[in-house]
Amino acid sequence: MLLRFLPKRTPSLGRFISARYMTSGSIFGDSCPLVVTPKQLYDLPSGSVTVLDASWHMPNSPRKAKEEFLSKRLPNAQFLDLDEVASPHELGLKHMIPSEETFAGACETLGITPQSHVVIYDSHGVFSSPRALFMFRAFGHERSSILNGGLPNWEAHGCQVETGEVKPSKKAKYPAPRLDNSIIRSYEQMISNAQHDPSEQSIAELVLDARSKGRYLGVDPEPRPGLSSGHMPHSLSLPFNAFLDTNTFKPSPDAAEVSYTTVRTSQEIIETLRDAVGDEKLKEIVEGKRGVVTSCGSGMTAGVLWLGLKLLGVDKVALYDESWTGYAMRESSPIVKSE
Template identity: 60%
Template sequence: MFRVFGHHKCSILDGGLPRWEAEGFPVEIQPPVEAKKSQYPTPKFDKDTVRSYQQIVTNSCLNPSENSSAEIVVDARSLGRYLGTEPEPRPGLSSGHIPHSLSIPFTSFLQTHSFPHSSTKYTTYRTTAEIGQALVDAVGAIHLEQILKGERSIITSCGSGMTAGVLWLGLKLLGVRQVGLYDESWTGYAARKSSIIEKSP
């Protein structure tokens, strides 16, 4: 989200605070010191990174296997929600998926670790080789090659635009340049009566 709004000097801590603490790094409990005033350039919104509902609908009419201009849309929700065999967590919202979108549960990019003799667990990204294999399994080797070469764009989606960010960052770790995010995701898409919902593989 920060990157979309032009803040490029931002990162995540892979493994989060649990890993930091479990590996013995210091933690402060005092309130932070008052920030010093500084000059900061006005950031610019990257409109090419976010996709609108209308863009997604227009793209859903194109089969990526038949049309090279079609953006590949990947869905970070569970396979059951994607297939329509599991309910959505939001009451009254149908499960299923956007036509021609592909399923890549966000958990396929992640792995959970446990420390010996401790109940502490933390989650990190998998290796780039494992992330690449998860993409091959979902989109196929040919499409992945096009994505990595910058010949085709890929769009991440999920339930409400949050875990789509997990896929987005995983793709960036692979070096994908043309990757966007459908920020309202399935909640916005399925809530509209005009939306076409598919429930088959």
């Protein structure tokens, strides 16, 4: 285990994790950093990286990701539609992890080979790009990263963007990879896990819910009409934006401020995690004695929690693909509406 457990708010912990964060893989090696900065991406040699826009917006949002991509994007970027590169689901759920053949086919269309360094961004800053990164890593594509701060941070650093129609990528060869099912949880697995109280049973995985606290408690409605709010038994609330910082910049002196998110420092992430789970469970997590499952509304922002945990060196972390939508749509699911 690469992380060691230290007392609360020990400054050296942040320095220890930050050092690993900056050196976890070489951009040019077999494994790439989970997160790259605009400068790191800008400095990469031309043609050495494939850039993907994986922007996605909530179902009740008026924003259209593909239209925004055509109006402004990183140079030579391709659009990755997470709802299209997905497996069909019995409940009609969107952006479920695709089949091995679907993933390989999408990579071929996007001009990606197994050796490509893929850098993924979104227009929020950090929102849907971690989910796309999770998908690539789940299929063993270790040469993959997200751009910290996404498109807004790229612009805030004065980097150029392009507009208009996109030149199609040259079709590549991508043999169907093997999906790592050990980092994806099913409904049946979540029901089985919920039968064990993690305070008493060491075999239970700790479930972290990335939705807002109000939705977790059942006092605020879900954005999907008719879906009950609340949470799974024994799960803990950790809203995904707790791992993120909010930033602003002005594209021009007369323009309105643009708000966007970036990944917080490793010290801030681990303190936030400590506040959510407590000292004992934090120790179990970082020492690899207890697994973690991240969940959210539909499996999208659970990727942010997954990313934060991976940046801390946590190995035993999985994602509940259906997340709350799939769970609450089933009438037999036990739902808790209290702390």
